[in-house]
Every structure is written in C-alpha cells, then in structure tokens.
Amino acid sequence: MPSNRTRREFLATGAGLAAASMLPTLVFAQAGATFRIGSLCPISGGGSSYGSGMQKAIEIAIADVNAAGGAGGRKLELFSEDSQTKPDAAVLAAKKLIEVNKVQAVIGTWASGVTLAVMPLTDAANLIEMNCSGAPAISTEDKKDLVWRFQATNDRFGAAFAVIAEKRGYKRPATMAFNNASGIGNTEGFKKAWEKKGGQIVASVVYEPSRPSYRSELQQILAAKPDVIVTGSYLPDTTIILREWYQSGQDVKWIIPGWAANPDLVKALGNEVCEGIISVDSVSNENAPSYKSLDAQYLKATGKSLSSNVYAAMTYDMVICIALAMEAAGANATVAQVNAKIRDVANPPGDKVSSFAEGKKLIAEKKKVNFEGASSRLDFDQYGDVTPDFGVYVIEKGQLVRRDVVSI
Amino acid sequence: MTAYLVAVGIVALIYMLLTLGLNLQYGYTGLINFGHVAFFAIGAYASALLTLSGWPMAPAFAVGTLLAGLAAWPIGLLSLRLSDDYLAVVTLGFSEAVRITIQEERWLTKGVQGLPGIPRMFQSLGIGEYAEIATLALLVVVNAAAVALVVHLVRSPYGRLIQAIRDDEVAVEALGKHPARLKVQVFMVGAALAGLAGGFYAHFITYLSPDQFLPLVTFYVWIAMIIGGPGRTAGAVAGATILMVFLEGSRFTRELVPGVSEVQLASVRIAMIGLALILMTLYRPQGIFGERKE
Known part of the structure; x- marks a missing residue:
C-alpha cells in the first residue's frame, strides 16, 4: 500500500529528526565550569x-x-x-x-x-x-x-538634536521620520525637547519605508519654509530624500543621525549635495x-x-x-x-x-x-542605559569634521 | 530543554490552528486566501488591547476570535464575485491594509512602537513555569476541538456541499443549492480560527508590533498546508509540525555539522524549507496525507 509506506517513512524521518535534536543536549550537559x-x-x-x-x-x-x-x-x-x-x-x-x-x-x-x-x-x-x-x-x-x-535611547538622540539646533540658532525646525519605533523616537524626542525650550515645529511628516521617491513628503515639509530639517532616518531613504531636496534648490540645513549621514552617504550623493549637513552620533571612542x-x-x-x-x-x-x-x-x-x-x-x-x-x-x-568602551564611555544610569556625549559633525568637502560635542 | 520544547510546541500549535483555518477555506472549499495573517493580527491585537485595558483573558479571547470572524464577512462576500487568483490578490491586499491600519492608528495600537507587557496566560495563578505547560495543554485541547469541528463539518452533508463547491461550483448551483452563503460561512469560520490563534500568539510573545504581521506569516501557513496536503485535516496537523521541525530543528544542525557559522546557517535554514517545498511539489504534489484525486 503506497500511502502506508509513505506514512511509515514520514514517521521514521520525524523520529530521526527528533532524536537528532536531542543529541546536542547530551553533549552540553557535560561541559565544564564556563x-x-x-x-x-x-x-x-x-x-x-x-x-x-x-x-x-x-x-x-x-x-x-x-x-x-x-x-x-x-x-x-x-x-x-x-x-x-x-x-x-x-x-x-x-x-x-x-x-x-x-x-x-x-x-x-x-x-x-x-x-x-x-x-x-x-x-x-x-x-x-x-x-x-x-x-x-x-x-x-x-x-x-x-x-x-x-x-x-532615541529620546536622547532627539534631545541632543534639540540642543544642537538651539546652539546653532535655528528657529523654524521641521521633522521627517522613517516610520518605525526608532525613526519616530528620534523626532518625537526632538519635539519634546524643543517644545520644552519654548520652540515650535513648523511641519512634520512620517514616511513609509522602501519608496522609490519621497518627493511629496518633502514638498509638504519644504512648503512650511523651515530653516532646518531634523530627521529620524536611515541611509537608503536619506539618500533619496537629499537627492530630491537638492533638485528642488531650496535652501535649508539638515540635522541627521550618524547612522544615516556617514561616508557612504557622501559617496552616494557627492560632496556638493552633502556640504553643510550636520551629522549627529553618540561619540564612539575612536x-x-x-x-x-x-x-x-x-x-x-x-x-x-x-x-x-x-x-x-x-x-x-x-x-x-x-x-x-x-x-x-x-x-x-x-x-x-x-x-x-x-x-x-x-x-x-x-x-x-x-x-x-x-x-x-x-x-x-x-x-x-x-x-572606557569602544562604543562609548559606557556610564550606565539607574535604568542601565548609557548616556553618551553626542558628536556634532559637519560635512565639509566630503569629510565629516567634528565641530562640537554636546551633552544632555 | 523541557521549557524550550514547550515553547516550540506552543508555536507549532498556534501555526496548526492557523493551518486548520486555511485548510477549511482552501483545502475543502477552494477559496484562495492570501490574507490569512490579517485575521491572525486582528485576533492578536483585539485580545492584547482588551487584556491591557483590564479585561480578563477569556472574554478578550472570545472578542478577538469573534472580531476576526466578523472581519472576514465582507471579504467572504467579495469571494462570491471573485474567483481564484482575483480573490488571492484581494485578500493579500486586505491583509496589508489591516497591517498598515494597525501601524497608523497610533492612538489605539501605539503604531510601530508596539504593545509591550501583554500579560502571559495563567501567569496570575502564580504557578511559575507550569504556566507555559498549561498554555500548551490548553492549545492541545483547542486544536483537538478545532480538528473535531473541521472533521465533523466536512463529514456532514454541509462538508460534502463545500467540497462540491470546490470541485464544481456550477454543478452545485444546478442542483439547486446556494454556494454563496456557504462560502461566506467557511470564510468566517476559518478567519475565527486564525483570530483565536492570534490571541494565543499575543499572550505568548507578550509583545506585538505591526511588522510581526507581514504576508510572510500567511505563506508559512500555506507552506504548512501544502506540505501536509490540502483538504486533509491530518495534513494540516502534520504540515504545521513539519514546518516547526524545519524552522527549529535547523538550529541544532549547526552543532552536528561543524564548520557552519551562524551567518551561513541563517541562509541554509531558509534554503532547506524551500528545497523541501520544491521536492514536495515534484514528488508528492498532493502533500503527505493528500490523495492524488478524490
């Protein structure tokens, strides 16, 4: 009976697999004091x-x-x-x-x-x-x-963005966030810290991942005539947004997290587009x-x-x-x-x-x-979170030049 | 090891519930539902939100199941006018619409931030690690009940009718039966099973975010059903089990086969499932328990 044979084979395979998955435990049970x-x-x-x-x-x-x-x-x-x-x-x-x-x-x-x-x-x-x-x-x-x-935390990144924006004298910030917990965390953190300082956000937009173009989102932001745009973004979307912004020709500054505004971004867009972009990252202990x-x-x-x-x-x-x-x-x-x-x-x-x-x-x-770690000074607060200092890098002629370090 | 196997068992049984629902829809009635994950998500979020707002777990589960079933009603109506591939596209679109709604309605679902701290099942009893064993036991009971329900349904005249719809809808109409109502009902029952699975999922993982409900989940369920054999209840049970053996069992192959790094294994795992599926369609297209032609 063909169907019976298959069932038996299947059972045998299943039992074999189950046995195989038990094997490693026996080995590990004997490992020493590590x-x-x-x-x-x-x-x-x-x-x-x-x-x-x-x-x-x-x-x-x-x-x-x-x-x-x-x-x-x-x-x-x-x-x-x-x-x-x-x-x-x-x-x-x-x-x-x-x-x-x-x-x-x-x-x-x-x-x-x-x-x-x-x-x-x-x-x-x-x-x-x-x-x-x-x-x-x-x-x-x-x-x-x-x-x-x-x-x-994204909250701290956002707060650092607010300190930087204030230090540099910006008055009309707008925000653009990638739609995930981290992206929104950045811009929400910025909003909270900025409004605490008595400021106002002129426009904000949350955009969806993996789009070929962000022109309409960008138009919405640029129409509010901000003097700086703060983002919670990643490298691929930042590349698209900056390219489209550059084509629009409108004068505005950018504050972008360091994992998006990095040497790869400059490589993708060229020195001219990236000139003057402010990249913020927790200070790695380089x-x-x-x-x-x-x-x-x-x-x-x-x-x-x-x-x-x-x-x-x-x-x-x-x-x-x-x-x-x-x-x-x-x-x-x-x-x-x-x-x-x-x-x-x-x-x-x-x-x-x-x-x-x-x-x-x-x-x-x-x-x-x-x-003193490779990633930061590693000083943990009562929640077990690190509070690194944030480095402010400005892209000049294709190079990220550290201009400032801010603490929050 | 026990607690790990219990956890694997719980996930396998959740997938089994999903597969039973889909099998009723596709395997028996021939409705191509590519949006199964939507009903899973509705059940999960409904149950999670209600318990987080203080409801006891049992009614929250019931509401989640009911909502998932009700959400299938309009889709069921659509299935009357759309056949085969058209229905597939619409249901796929529906599941993405549900996911994006969950993502955007932040006042309710906290959007992409997700819902942390969803209570575990049986945790309030204070029985420690036995809570998960109790969950597993409950899932076994629920799955057995679902299997009994499906078996009862398909053996009854009702079941012969829905299988007839799958095989030749025109002939059924010619006999003076109305396929429309049946199709909607089947859609709703299958979706309710997915909603119930969602409730279990939410209270087991304890954290929900929209990106857990990508169409990938739907296709895992399809894989389980195809491996087991569409139109066979035993197939749904076996398929879900085999899927989990592949997904989890591959963790242990690394320790048996030296020289494979974690990075490589991640790819090997996906490839193994793909290969199994290809071999299956080549050598046993009707699935493990399927019969070549009924």
Missing part, C-alpha cells in the same frame, strides 16, 4: 546589514577575554542564534539559548521589538540581557535591573585604545572598517563588561553577583581601562576600574 554567553544578533531580516558584524565582534571579544586567561577563573563560552530581526523567532531562539545551552547572559539583541520580546524571558530566568535597541519602553519594562542598553585595537581585529576578520558598524563596537563592549564584572565579582560568582558589578566596572570613579587584560590586572591589585 560562563555561557548567548548571542542573539540580527543575522537575517531587517538588521542583517549589522548582524554578522556584531556577531564577529562578540567572537573577537570572547577570544580576547579567553586569551587573557578568562574572567573570574572561568573561560567564556559562546552560543549563537539568529534573531531573524523578528520577535517571534527571537523568543524561540532565546528559549533555546536559555533552556538548552543554559546561557547566563543574552547579548546583542538589536531591534527594539526583539529586545522587548526577549526581556521577559531573561528576566524570568534572572539572566543578564544586553541590547542595542532605542525604544524608551525598554527602560521602564526592566524591573529587575538586569537589562543593559549600549545604544543611546581615540580610545579599545576602539583602535578592535578596529584592527575587525578589519582583519571582516575586511571592513569598524566605523561601518557602530553596533559591532557595542556588542564587543558587552562581552568585555560582563568579563570585567565577573573578574570584580570573584571566582564562581552567580549571575546576580556579576550583574551587580557591571555598573562598578563601567562607571566612574576608577582607573580608566580600555581592555579586559588591563582591567583584570588592576582588579587583581584591588583597584576600582572604569571601562
């Missing part, structure tokens, strides 16, 4: 242009820590999953990391939606969660102080030794400069922060004890250190350290 880190980077999906770089940076950091003899007497072990930049896929991946691999920290979540979906799981298991997400809700949903954010050493290793591993992926520097810092906290918490510390030390090793006061090996040495001498 500290297990789970990475959940956006390898595929919306964050895929950053995910593999973030993953690489984590691998580099783990190798660094293990080369220095491990932290708190333990080596780090990495387990990786792909969040697919989708909350539901990330939930299952996080479950697998937590339940099967028994990780003690989940790091590298990128999209706010993914972080918000994974947080309840790590919280319930009392694990450390580290992310590069911008949504303000993450701070308030973090009830146990186990969630650490290495990216400035001059810090941690940044330079990571940049060299990252270039070797991926063939790209670290400046092409701000999140890679953040994921690198995540691992180093955990490792330093482990070192400070002492041998065989629990996750809670390690978590309690994260602020200690990252925030001032203390001797500034820029690598794990350096910090390990000072901690052994019973000194308090202050890790």
Whole structure:
C-alpha cells in the first residue's frame, strides 16, 4: 500500500529528526565550569546589514577575554542564534539559548521589538540581557535591573538634536521620520525637547519605508519654509530624500543621525549635495585604545572598517563588561553577583581601562576600574542605559569634521 | 530543554490552528486566501488591547476570535464575485491594509512602537513555569476541538456541499443549492480560527508590533498546508509540525555539522524549507496525507 509506506517513512524521518535534536543536549550537559554567553544578533531580516558584524565582534571579544586567561577563573563560552530581526523567532531562539545551552547572559539583541520580546524571558530566568535597541519602553519594562542598553535611547538622540539646533540658532525646525519605533523616537524626542525650550515645529511628516521617491513628503515639509530639517532616518531613504531636496534648490540645513549621514552617504550623493549637513552620533571612542585595537581585529576578520558598524563596537563592549564584572565579582560568582558589578566596572570613579587584560590586572591589585568602551564611555544610569556625549559633525568637502560635542 | 520544547510546541500549535483555518477555506472549499495573517493580527491585537485595558483573558479571547470572524464577512462576500487568483490578490491586499491600519492608528495600537507587557496566560495563578505547560495543554485541547469541528463539518452533508463547491461550483448551483452563503460561512469560520490563534500568539510573545504581521506569516501557513496536503485535516496537523521541525530543528544542525557559522546557517535554514517545498511539489504534489484525486 503506497500511502502506508509513505506514512511509515514520514514517521521514521520525524523520529530521526527528533532524536537528532536531542543529541546536542547530551553533549552540553557535560561541559565544564564556563560562563555561557548567548548571542542573539540580527543575522537575517531587517538588521542583517549589522548582524554578522556584531556577531564577529562578540567572537573577537570572547577570544580576547579567553586569551587573557578568562574572567573570574572561568573561560567564556559562546552560543549563537539568529534573531531573524523578528520577535517571534527571537523568543524561540532565546528559549533555546536559555533552556538548552543554559546561557547566563543574552547579548546583542538589536531591534527594539526583539529586545522587548526577549526581556521577559531573561528576566524570568534572572539572566543578564544586553541590547542595542532605542525604544524608551525598554527602560521602564526592566524591573529587575538586569537589562543593559549600549545604544543611546532615541529620546536622547532627539534631545541632543534639540540642543544642537538651539546652539546653532535655528528657529523654524521641521521633522521627517522613517516610520518605525526608532525613526519616530528620534523626532518625537526632538519635539519634546524643543517644545520644552519654548520652540515650535513648523511641519512634520512620517514616511513609509522602501519608496522609490519621497518627493511629496518633502514638498509638504519644504512648503512650511523651515530653516532646518531634523530627521529620524536611515541611509537608503536619506539618500533619496537629499537627492530630491537638492533638485528642488531650496535652501535649508539638515540635522541627521550618524547612522544615516556617514561616508557612504557622501559617496552616494557627492560632496556638493552633502556640504553643510550636520551629522549627529553618540561619540564612539575612536581615540580610545579599545576602539583602535578592535578596529584592527575587525578589519582583519571582516575586511571592513569598524566605523561601518557602530553596533559591532557595542556588542564587543558587552562581552568585555560582563568579563570585567565577573573578574570584580570573584571566582564562581552567580549571575546576580556579576550583574551587580557591571555598573562598578563601567562607571566612574576608577582607573580608566580600555581592555579586559588591563582591567583584570588592576582588579587583581584591588583597584576600582572604569571601562572606557569602544562604543562609548559606557556610564550606565539607574535604568542601565548609557548616556553618551553626542558628536556634532559637519560635512565639509566630503569629510565629516567634528565641530562640537554636546551633552544632555 | 523541557521549557524550550514547550515553547516550540506552543508555536507549532498556534501555526496548526492557523493551518486548520486555511485548510477549511482552501483545502475543502477552494477559496484562495492570501490574507490569512490579517485575521491572525486582528485576533492578536483585539485580545492584547482588551487584556491591557483590564479585561480578563477569556472574554478578550472570545472578542478577538469573534472580531476576526466578523472581519472576514465582507471579504467572504467579495469571494462570491471573485474567483481564484482575483480573490488571492484581494485578500493579500486586505491583509496589508489591516497591517498598515494597525501601524497608523497610533492612538489605539501605539503604531510601530508596539504593545509591550501583554500579560502571559495563567501567569496570575502564580504557578511559575507550569504556566507555559498549561498554555500548551490548553492549545492541545483547542486544536483537538478545532480538528473535531473541521472533521465533523466536512463529514456532514454541509462538508460534502463545500467540497462540491470546490470541485464544481456550477454543478452545485444546478442542483439547486446556494454556494454563496456557504462560502461566506467557511470564510468566517476559518478567519475565527486564525483570530483565536492570534490571541494565543499575543499572550505568548507578550509583545506585538505591526511588522510581526507581514504576508510572510500567511505563506508559512500555506507552506504548512501544502506540505501536509490540502483538504486533509491530518495534513494540516502534520504540515504545521513539519514546518516547526524545519524552522527549529535547523538550529541544532549547526552543532552536528561543524564548520557552519551562524551567518551561513541563517541562509541554509531558509534554503532547506524551500528545497523541501520544491521536492514536495515534484514528488508528492498532493502533500503527505493528500490523495492524488478524490
């Protein structure tokens, strides 16, 4: 009976697959005393242009820590999953990391939606969660102080935009936001901070992703005759908007987040169009030794400069922060004890250190350290959020020249 | 490991509910619904918003299911005038319209910011990790009930009638039956099942945003149905299970096959599902449980 045979075959295959999926657990159950880190980077999906770089940076950091003899007497072990930049896929991946691999920290979540979906799981298991997400809700949903954010919140970016606009004497700002949590977060943050200063926004528009043209949205903004346009945007849409603006010939200045207004933008549009654009980014520690050493290793591993992926520097810092906290918490510390030390090793006061090996040495001498990361100074506030300084870069003859640093 | 398998089981059962609904519409009645995710989204958002505003979970689920069913009513009416590929396009458009409405009506859904902190099922009982096992058990019961419903429906005279509509609508009319009302009803029942699945989804993931309801979800459900065999209830059950085995099982292949990085595996995973689907259509176009011709 043909149909019977197929059913039997199918059952056999199913049983085989089920057995195969059980196999790794047996192997892992025997692993020794390592500290297990789970990475959940956006390898595929919306964050895929950053995910593999973030993953690489984590691998580099783990190798660094293990080369220095491990932290708190333990080596780090990495387990990786792909969040697919989708909350539901990330939930299952996080479950697998937590339940099967028994990780003690989940790091590298990128999209706010993914972080918000994974947080309840790590919280319930009392694990450390580290992310590069911008949504303000993450701070308030973090009830146990186990969630650490290495990216400035969109709110803070917006507030920095407002400080910059005021400093430069603009009076009639308009906003353009990409329709997602991050894009709108930027312009809403700007609006809040700007209106607090007694200012008014002359026009604002939220635009949809992946359009070939943004002419009508741009017309709507330009018709209000703003003197500066503040955006919450990404590279592809910013490229289209600026090209269309340039064709319109209207004189206006731009304040654009650093992940959109970068050397790639200049390459795409040419020096003339980009002249005078203000690019704002959290100040990466480009001059810090941690940044330079990571940049060299990252270039070797991926063939790209670290400046092409701000999140890679953040994921690198995540691992180093955990490792330093482990070192400070002492041998065989629990996750809670390690978590309690994260602020200690990252925030001032203390001797500034820029690598794990350096910090390990000072901690052994019973000194308090202050890790200066590759991504920022890494000083966490009461919510576990970083408050970096913001660099104000003006594009001049195709070069991003830092003109100012603002704090909020 | 248990909790992970429970989680995988929950997602598989949610997909199973979706597949059962679609199978009723397409497999038995021949209605091509490319907008299944819309009813999933309506059920999820309705249930989430109601519980967040203080409703108990049971009535919130009921309202979500009902709303999804009702939303299918106008689409069902359209299905009377549109056949096959035209209906496919309209339903696909409908699902995108629903998603964009959710995205834009920020006063209600918080738009792209999403809804965090949706209560988990059985959490208020204070039974810790057993809450998820309870969810799984409830899903098994609900799926069993849905299977029983579908089996009962298709074995009854009603079921013979809807299958006749699929095979030859003109002949059914010639016999003096009215396919119109039946088609609308089938559409609504299938959508209500999707709405119910949405409720479970919302309270399991605990965070909703519009980009979780892309047409991709619809096509996952289609894949599950095609693998299992359209027009077979056992096929819907098997298809959803196999889809999850592929999606989740591929996580473990990396540990068995050394030298594959996470980056490569992400692509391999999608390729595996595609390959399975191609082999399926080549060698067993009627699906695992399908019969070549009824």
